[in-house]
Amino acid sequence: MNDDKIGLSRRKMLVGLGAVGVASAGAGLGTTAYFNDTETFANNELTAGSLDLFVHVDYSEDQGNYAQYSTEPGTYVDGNVVGIEGQGSTGDPLSIRVSDLKPGDSGEGEFCFSIVDNPAYMWMCGELTANAENGQSEPEMDDDDTGGDPGDGTGELADAIQVTVSYCTDDGDGGNDIGDEIVSGSLRDVMLALRAGVPLSSDGDANAPLADRPTFAGVTEAFTDGEPNVDEQCVCFTWEVPTSVENEIQTDSVMFDFEFYAVQARHNDGAHNPCVDETVVTAYDNDWKGQTLGNPTEGNVYTSVSFGQNQTVLSFAFADDGDGVDFLDTADYSSTNLPVAVDADDDGTHDWQLIWQPNAGFPDAPFGYQPNNGGSYGAAEPLPAGFSAVKVGNTIVFGIPNSDINSTFRLLGYGSTGGEGPIAEVNVDPSLGPDFYNSANAIEFSD
The missing domain is CATH 2.60.40.1190 (Immunoglobulin-like)
Known part of the structure; x- marks a missing residue:
């Protein structure tokens, strides 16, 4: 509503009171009461909205005849814990652990987003939390002269693993159409870039401007008829230990985190980076x-x-x-x-x-x-x-x-x-x- 329809301005109110006063005096009733009327607008209520990010995860890895692994269909992360559609939350964070890593091993994953109730700007963040040497085996000592201190962070695995993060969309046949590359390189380089924060754009344009870039649409629920109700644009990543890597990675290990942030689009230009301090x-x-x-x-x-x-x-x-x-x-x-x-x-x-x-x-x-x-x-x-x-x-x-x-x-x-x-x-x-x-x-x- 605007003010003209719901009330009087101060100038109009004074004129109205003056007219009432003249009428009252002319009647000669001797009362000091004014005519009055009241209109009530009842049961007014303000309710805060919400924004809830669901990240739907489809991940698999290939370690030849040693192991094959993939997440269950319907896997999602909400509130930093993993869940399965129809089964609810496990109460645990999603943690993927790969053991006995060898040259030639690889993995790939897809992250898709349901932002329940409100459109939002998206950011992808992360951190390399460990890059351990874990001592050295005899073959590794022939290829690596760093000394092998278990806790000094000088392992070679973070530099050996090659990672590519890209935009992707569903190809309609159970796979993905890979779009613009977001960041690629060694795991060390990719995690360094993510520690600084990478803004995501819902049109899949890796060169989209920072401020006022396309936002990810809001949905009313994360699943519809058992299927993820997601924005068209997803993020895919692949990792591989190239076969050119040799014994220098023996016994090494790395640990790292991925994070996704959704920040409301309303009254916001998307330039604020939630990944940094x-x-x-x-x-x-x-x-x-x-x-x-x-x-x-x-x-x-x-x-x-x-x-x-x-x-x-x-x-x-x-x-x-x-x-x-x-x-x-x-x-x-x-x-x-x-x-x-x-x-x-x-x-x-x-x-x-x-x-x-x-x-x-x-x-x-x-x-x-x-x-x-x-x-x-x-x-x-x-x-x-x-x-x-x-x-x-x-x-x-x-x-x-x-x-x-x-x-x-x-x-x-x-x-x-x-x-x-x-x-x-x-x-x-x-x-x-x-x-x-x-x-x-x-x-x-x-x-």
């Missing part, structure tokens, strides 16, 4: 040279930090304005780069830089590492042992072992396109310019 948003600067740029573009960089069990993850998501010019695209900006200076112990001085620069010829191209050697940075070096980096779409992600960074630290980012493009300066006061040595103007993060 803290985010700072910085707008691109197209005026930093004090002149009109020949190739400007608008956008934001989302700098996020995730404090994991074994590593701290820094991620930089560049969200462009959709004009066809992309900050990280070397076809648009051949010199585009992102150096990140880190004061790992929060003592006021940056200790090292992590750099993404695709055309620089770094040893770990496109990534490099530069320690602060008493006030100067030398040539870029390979990433130190235990460090990792990956680029997924328009997001650059760095993983740092917790042993190399404190729970409170500072960072400064200076994304630059060179030439006629913008910059994206991540610090407390961008007007001061970047200082890659003194961290006084860097942004502080704390677990």
Whole structure:
């Protein structure tokens, strides 16, 4: 309703009372009572809605004549516990364990989504929680000289397993049509990307914009006539230990988690990342040279930090304005780069830089590492042992072992396109310019 239909404005109410007063005085009744009338709108009620995510799981693995495994039809996860349609919940989380892993073994899975009652934005998250050496057998020692400390996280299995995560849809014959790739690489790289959070789009477009991307539709119930009532777009993943892998993985083990988040679409643009602990948003600067740029573009960089069990993850998501010019695209900006200076112990001085620069010829191209050697940075070096980096779409992600960074630290980012493009300066006061040595103007993060 609007106000004109349910009541009087203050001006109209005063006029009405004046008219009643004149009528009463003319009648000469001597009463001080006003004529009155009351209309009641009864039993008003406000009821909060709900949003409940069901993840339907179809998973199988192939270990030759050693073992074959698949989830039961109707398997789903709700409230972080597994259930079977028609049988209810088991009360336990869904945990898939693979033993006696050998080169040539593989597995594949499909995740489909029922978001009950409300449409939502979806995110996929995860974490590599263990990558253990577990000692070394005699054949492994011939191929692996890392020492075999059972608890040092230097196992080779996370690097050996190859993983691909893609959008997929039901092909109508019990299989899937595989669509755009979301992320692929070693298990270590894929889990690093998921620790930073990967936004999902219901149209299966891996290049969909971050803000206001297509949402996943809401449904009234997770199952209809015993069949999952799901959004058309699902997520499929495959893993494989290539036959080229040799004895270096013997006795190694890995553990990792997948997570899916559904966040209500109403009053939300989908840009908030539920996978990370803290985010700072910085707008691109197209005026930093004090002149009109020949190739400007608008956008934001989302700098996020995730404090994991074994590593701290820094991620930089560049969200462009959709004009066809992309900050990280070397076809648009051949010199585009992102150096990140880190004061790992929060003592006021940056200790090292992590750099993404695709055309620089770094040893770990496109990534490099530069320690602060008493006030100067030398040539870029390979990433130190235990460090990792990956680029997924328009997001650059760095993983740092917790042993190399404190729970409170500072960072400064200076994304630059060179030439006629913008910059994206991540610090407390961008007007001061970047200082890659003194961290006084860097942004502080704390677990």
